[in-house]
Amino acid sequence: MREEQLKPDNAAVPAQKGWLERKENVTKIAWALYVVCAILVLLDFLIHRHAEMGFDGNFGFYGAYGFIGSVFLVLVAKYGLRPIVKRSEDYYDD
Amino acid sequence: MMRDTIILRVVTKLLLPVILIFALYVQFHGDYGPGGGFQAGVAAAAAIILYGMVFGIPAAQHVISKSVVQIMIPLGVLIFAGTGVAGLLLGENYLNYSPFGSHSEAGQHLGILIVEAGVFITVASTMLAIFYGFGGLADEADAAAAEKSEESEE
Amino acid sequence: MIEFPPGLILILGALPVPFLRGPVRTIWMLALPVAAFVLLYSLPEGNHFAISAFGQQLELLRVDGLSKVFGYIFLIAIFLGVIYSLHVRAIEEHVSGLVYSGAAIGAVFAGDLVSLFVYWELTAISSVFLILASRTPEALAAGMRYLIIQVGSGVLLLAGLIMIWHETGSIAFEHIGIESVGGVLILLAFGIKAAFPLLHNWLQDAYPQATPTGTVLLSAFTTKLAIYALARGYAGTEELIWIGAVMAAFPIFFAVIENDLRRVLAYSLNNQLGFMVVGIGIGTELALNGAAAHAFAHIIYKALLFMSMGAVLHRTGTVLASELGGLYKSMPFTTVFCIIGAASISAFPLFSGFISKSMILSAAAHEGHYFVWGVLLFASAGVFHHSGIKIPFFAFFAHDSGKRPKEAPLNMLIAMALASALCIGIGVWPSALYAILPFHVDYVPYTDSHVLSQVQLLFFSALAFTVLMRTGLYPPELRSTNLDSDWLYRRVGRSILQYCVQTVGSMHSGIYDLVVRRCKRFVEQLYRHHGPHGIIARTWPTGSMVLWVAILLVTYLALYFIDIF
Amino acid sequence: MIAAHLPALQVVIPLIAAPLCAILRRGTAAWVIAVAANWLAFAVSIGLLFRVLDEGVISYAMGGWAPPIGIEYRVDLINVFVLLVVSGVGAAIIPFARKGTEARFDSTNQAWFYTMYLLALTGLLGVTITGDAFNIFVFLEISSLASYVMIAMGRDKRALTAAYQYLIMGTVGATFIVIGIGLLWAMTGTLNLYDLAQRIPDIENTRPVLAALAFLTVGISLKLALFPLHLWLPNAYAYAPAVTSAFLAGTATKVGIYLLLRFFFTVFGGGGFFLSTPLPEMFLVLSIVAIFAASTVALFQNNVKRMFAYSSVAQIGFITLGISYATETGLTAALVHLMNHAIMKAGIFMLLGCVIYRLASMRIDDMAGIGRKMPFTMAGIVILGLSLIGAPGTSGFISKFWLVLAAMENGQWWLVALIVIASLITMLYVGRLVEAAYFREPSEKAKNVREAPLAMLIPAYVLVAATIYLGLDTTWSAGLAQDAAASLLSAAY
Structure with a gap:
């Protein structure tokens, strides 16, 4: 099939x-x-932003958060996680 | 097979009616004293078995053939069970024969007689079936011959 | 009015499917969810269909706001799934798909724990065929692991429900809470199906192994059924907020480095479930509405994404990012639909994810869970990163792989188009979805401040992606196996032995031999006694059988007589 | 008028039908009679059920002789439950028997087979319905003799050995039972079960009574194949014709269990006496050993019929486990499983009969790939197998559910764990068959087989449907069983 x-x-x-x-x-x-x-x-x-928590009303908060968060995510994944968990493709096969 | 022993053959022929009459006596005495269909059936079968032992199984099967025996076994059971049902149909409990006669004693009497007859038939034919079965094993050739004669009869 | 459980319509309706052919089967299979939908629409709230068993009333049709919204979306999902899989000729996929969805819908309307349990197990058993239907050795193995874990969840549920029944004398499926041991067991059972952290790996393990069409259905029902069950039984349980926050955050790290695009989607599925779990944990009306709405929106866009990847897999035979690229040239429609799905999951304004996810974020902010709010915001950026950008980018754009597959089959395109229309429709007219939520909604998603915040967040996330790509920092797509917690049971046994090698050194061979020999000998012993010629299986001589009779007789006599003295 | 005579008719109908079959000596005619008789018997037991529910215990004096002098047929909830199971399972099996026997025997032998079948049915129904201890022995012998013949008619030469062994063991068992009954008669001067129940409590600690109990225990244990007296069972089931296996698995051992309950709980005076003996502990240990030893053996069997025969031994262990609690829940579990297991095991053996009919082999390797060749047969086996495991939605789940409930009531959590583990072993051996049938390439033998004829499939599917129905609606299984268990414990008779 x-x-x-x-x-x-x-x-x-x-x-x-x-x-x-x-x-x-x-x-x-x-x-x-x-x-x-x-x-x-x-x-x-x-x-005009009606900030709920105070800090989220700061100028450029969301932009900075998005940018820094993403960079952090990728770098941690690349340098932190991948070395730990990466195995060859047929790791479980043998 | 004892075809040559003339004394045995003659005595057997004399004994047969006696055994059968004794069987019938036991059968009908069953109502009043020791006896009944079971013992009578064995006695009657003994007559045929004796006949078969002396004159050969084919001769015995000439008297009562295998297929008759095979029908007699269930027939006896049917008579026994059917009598009970007859009581049922006449409005009493199963195996209650009272309505068979004009009064309850007569009915019970008749009922027992019929039931005993059924038992007689089943027991006698079962004994014969066993005898034919083992006899057939002991003498294959005879059994085959008996089968042939049976077929030619039919 | 007919009052009949809509789930049973699908389950019973699946039975004649193997005997139908061609257009009749198509019409029949499409008519089932439609009929169930019409029926459900006409049902007023309340309990409508009870049977008695175990001396208890089993409520098979408890209709209220919460069950109704999940019922609707499940029916929509199976409708889309049927269209999407019309080209499939393997009959077992159709049947198990219908039974599976019927079981999930049945579970949603189950008013008591026993019938919930029955449907719960039925979803496990019926869905495994969608995985096995791939007919690869990996799928077979993954399917078996999936089945064991799913059935295990059912066993936990059973244990919990018996304890609760014992304590309270009632099997009604209402708020459960974690005050009793039974409640904790049931939470664990729900948690397995909802893919709580460390209980999650079956999802990433099994979904990518299913057939292209099977994954679409799998993504819709099992986990969302668990979300429904959590919302019913554990709304407002504080612990769930933290569990949900971890769930929302950690899978995205795996998603970034994962090469198999369907597995990327499985990770993002996990991450989206985290949002819903947070919403349930908060437990306010707004939060529960948000969880329900997000489940509703999520089923559609996740199905859409899996459909687009399924189409790619169907046409090219692979969904490894390292093998794909440039498919937009020959599969333009699929590309567009995938981007719509990606925009929805990323919660772009005017797409469905935006109007539901923001409810949960607002609820978290209202209740003062600032840290969790921050985590969710980070997860929002992250989900855009891997699902919103990575999936369409690596599959359809990136470097040209040279593959020029045909456009997806027509029925797939129709299904994707319908799903896309729903994604956009919900995003543009959220009031339609809000109207069927369990609680009254006075939430306005489209304020200019809110829209701006979200757009900023997403665009700067995209900016980060661009910068990282252009500077070469973005991790390249590599063919690899990434360990997850399933490693614990798939590898840990041998790893312990290897650990012995390193630490104990020379003792290793001794220990290893001992362990192996012990195991071997145990099996040998078992086989010797229980195998076809073993002492227990042997045909015994009649005499020794009678000996046993005598021994037992003596034993009983002795035992009875002892009592007299 | 007929309603009054239902207890007699229950036994008389198959009893009359049996010799009729033998006289007619035509396979087809005998089959028609057998079907009619069995269905009538089923109808009678349904009628009896409604009467018992209506008016309580029914007493029927045979021949109009009032008990305790005459033979009494006494029907209460427990009897009627077992009567229903026996005649119901028989009613499903007998239409199925046609194809298999036709393929194997000439017309006369077919008639004999049905005669024996009806006699076995008569015997089992008689044992269950009668209120007279000696009558129990007589009917037990009728059913046993008939079943020896039915086993010996198997295609395999080993069927003769198996029948012979069963004959020896069955006779030993019957002898023990008659010794037990004789001792009780010597001590009380009555053979009527109701009368016995009245008189025994006064003398229950005398040695002859306890000796009688020991003989009865061992004799009945042999009949119901309680470990380690099960040794006759696997061969008898494995080498007998499929109809015989299905019938015996569904009825014979179940009637043995009924006898056990009747003697221990009714005659010897309810749960109190049972608990004062070492029987509960003994049964508990033997049941657990039976469950695990037999399941493990089943796991390694290569002959599928033998595998399910061993599984029967394990399932009987589940029933006796329920009895060992001597609580209402435990006895309910035992009775429910009695009914459910009768139905599912009979169904499995019938479907295996379908496989033999086409494949002429029971080896698991020969059955490879048969799932695609005989889809309905295998689907049925899978459903019944799921029930054997205890999957929800099937009747087996209800049984396990009550058993677990009973174990928890006693606070025996370790036992709950054991029951779950045992279910897992069941899953493994059923899984082995499923794996072979669905996931392997068809074997040489399996390549040319077709689906079994509808005449065999439909009766089997009646039992499959019953298994599912009883998994959803338990009014007629657990509902009845609960009342029966309550009356057992209070020794009401």
């Missing part, structure tokens, strides 16, 4: 790279993201 469904279709890899794969386009997207982030932080000035 499953074998039939699993025909990977590897034919015809196009020679030319798609729009998204070209390096200059990726850079453009990254820059767009930077700009959006900047605008979002600046919006803090315009929109």
